Amino acid sequence: MTPKEIEIEITKDGMVKTHLKGFKGEKCMEYARILEQLIGPAVSVEKTGEYYETETSIDVDVEGSRN
Amino acid sequence: MSAVIILAPIVIAAAWPAIAAAASAVMISIGYSVAQTVAETTKETVLQGVNARQTVELELKNSSEVGNSIGREEEITFTKDDIAVVFRRDVRGGLRVCVSGENHSKSELEELGQELAGKVIQQYVYNRVVNELQKSSGMTMIEQEVDEDETIRIKLRSWE
Numbered sequence: 001m002t003p004k005e006i007e008i009e010i011t012k013d014g015m016v017k018t019h020l021k022g023f024k025g026e027k028c029m030e031y032a033r034i035l036e037q038l039i040g041p042a043v044s045v046e047k048t049g050e051y052y053e054t055e056t057s058i059d060v061d062v063e064g065s066r067n
Numbered sequence: 068m069s070a071v072i073i074l075a076p077i078v079i080a081a082a083w084p085a086i087a088a089a090a091s092a093v094m095i096s097i098g099y100s101v102a103q104t105v106a107e108t109t110k111e112t113v114l115q116g117v118n119a120r121q122t123v124e125l126e127l128k129n130s131s132e133v134g135n136s137i138g139r140e141e142e143i144t145f146t147k148d149d150i151a152v153v154f155r156r157d158v159r160g161g162l163r164v165c166v167s168g169e170n171h172s173k174s175e176l177e178e179l180g181q182e183l184a185g186k187v188i189q190q191y192v193y194n195r196v197v198n199e200l201q202k203s204s205g206m207t208m209i210e211q212e213v214d215e216d217e218t219i220r221i222k223l224r225s226w227e
Contacts, residue, residue, distance in 0.1 A: 004225045006206060008196055012217040013181075014129070014188030016074040023069040032072055034204055038195050040077035040129065047070050 076192045078130045080160035083141045089191040090154045099145035122167040123176045130162035
């Protein structure tokens with residue numbers, strides 16, 4: 001399982017940049033909302049490829065396993 | 068990587084103890100002393116009765132001012148040499164920094180006020196992240212460092 005990480009930079013003038021890693025889809029937005037509640041409103045959101053993945057499990061039938 | 072989010076911190080003025088704690092941590096770490104903590108006693112503060120001082124007052128734009136009164140005015144004063152710095156919350160939640168000094172121009176005092184206000188907001192956000200984010204998200208802080216430019220970097224991790 002991929003760990004979920006949040007990197008936070010707080011500059012000396014108080015601006016905050018957060019980098020959410022390992023979060024997918026709705027889980028990412030859930031943590032984004034927590035950060036907004038704790039710190040303040042988002043002024044910029046850049047979603048990356050992993051954001052658009054979904055946290056689902058897939059059942060795979062392997063051809064030979066049915067015999 | 069999932070998302071990069073830039074946030075504009077809001078200092079929740081109703082939480083005065085958290086603001087005063089952040090201000091104290093910052094100011095004491097750079098050599099200031101606490102002069103007063105209660106608004107009602109400001110008549111006795113170091114700012115009174117000194118005529119030759121320059122004074123500037125700055126409003127913190129990212130304070131959570133509300134329409135209705137949230138309680139009494141609060142303030143905390145710090146001094147170092149001839150400089151006095153007052154962090155003040157008014158009854159509507161507006162936060163201000165008042166800096167005064169004898170041998171400094173207004174622009175110098177304004178620059179100092181901006182710098183100190185930024186550091187206090189930085190400390191306030193740091194406290195919120197370290198204390199509240201770990202509690203509400205179940206994440207654990209695994210790294211923390213301070214860059215040469217005084218940016219604080221924190222890394223939290225969860226395996227859930």
